[in-house]
C-alpha cells in the first residue's frame with residue numbers, strides 16, 4: 001500500500017493531492033517528508049479574504065509539521081502560491097492543512113494538545129520530537145478555539161477561588177461552573193484583586209453573568225466587592241470548603257505556640273508530629289494518626305480545645321434550616337469568644353461578620369453541590385504540580401483551562417489520538 005493511500009484515508013484535502021514521499025535523515029533523527037501538490041486547474045484562494053484569485057508566482061518549498069508516525073517526524077512539503085487578489089493585492093494562498101503562517105498543521109496541533117492533557121508539555125515535546133514551544137502554541141490554539149465555541153447558556157452557579165501557582169505567593173483567580181452536572185473551569189486571571197475577578201466575569205459576558213443564580217466564594221474582600229457589583233441578582237454563599245479553611249491557620253498557630261511553651265516549661269514534646277492529626281478531618285486520618293490523636297485528646301491542651309471547637313463547628317453543615325443553623329452559629333461563636341484562644345476568636349469574629357453569607361449556604365442547598373469547589377481546587381493543585389515550574393502566569397492559565405475547562409473540540413473525520 002502506498003503512503004499516499006493512507007494519507008488520503010486519514011486526511012484528504014480538496015484541490016490538493018499527495019505527491020512523492022521521501023525519508024530524510026535529519027540531525028534529530030529520520031523524518032518522512034510528503035510532498036503536496038495543487039491539483040491541476042485547482043484555483044488558489046486568497047488568505048486575506050478567502051476568495052479565489054489568479055496565481056501570481058510560487059514560493060520556495062516549505063515544511064509543515066504533520067502528525068508523527070512510527071517515531072518519525074512527518075512533514076508535508078509544499079510550494080505555496082502567491083495570488084494577485086483584486087481586494088488584497090499580492091498575498092499568499094490559503095491552505096487547508098493549517099493557517100499558512102503556522103509551521104504546525106492543524107491536525108498536528110490537535111494531536112499535541114490532546115497529549116498535553118495527559119503528559120507534561122516537556123514530555124509531549126520529547127516524545128514526539130518537537131519543541132516545547134510548539135506544544136505551548138498547540139495548547140494555546142486548542143484553548144482559543146474551545147473558548148470561542150463553548151456554550152455558557154446553562155451556567156447557573158459559579159464558584160470563585162484562588163490558587164497559588166508558584167512559590168512566593170503568586171496567585172491566580174479562578175471561576176468555576178458548579179451548577180449542573182458538568183463542573184468545569186470557566187476563567188482564570190492573574191492575581192486576586194478586584195480587577196482579576198472583574199476580568200474573569202467580563203470574559204464570560206453579561207448574558208452568562210445574568211443567568212447566575214448562586215455564587216460561592218471565600219471571604220476575600222476584593223471578591224466580595226466585585227460579586228456584589230456584578231452578580232447582584234445571585235444568592236452569594238460562603239461555602240463550607242472556604243469557611244473550614246479558616247480553621248487550619250488558627251489551629252496551626254495555636255499548636256506552634258503551644259509546642260514552644262511546652263518545650264520552654266520542660267514538658268514532654270507530646271505535640272511533635274501532630275500537625276496533620278489536627279488539620280485533617282478525622283475520617284481522613286491514617287490508622288497511626290488516629291491512635292496518636294486519641295492519645296492527645298486526653299491532655300488538656302490549648303490545641304486540643306481548639307480542635308474540639310472546630311470539630312463541633314462541623315455540626316453546622318448538618319442543619320436543614322437557615323434559622324436553626326443561625327442559632328447554632330451564635331451559640332458557637334459565643335462559646336469561642338469566652339475561650340481565651342485568640343486565633344480561634346479571630347475565626348469566630350470573621351464568621352460572625354459574614355453570618356448572612358454563611359447562612360445563605362442553607363438557602364442554596366441542592367442547587368450547588370457541596371464538594372464542587374473543593375474538588376476543583378484539588379484538581380487545580382494536581383495540574384499545577386504536574387506542570388511544576390510554569391514559566392509564566394500565561395502558561396499556568398493555558399494549562400488550567402486546557403485541563404479543567406472541558407472545552408469543545410471541532411468534529412473531525414479522523415481521530416489521530
Ligand SMILES: [Zn+2]
Pocket residue numbers: 046047048049050051085086087088089091
Ligand atoms: Zn483577497
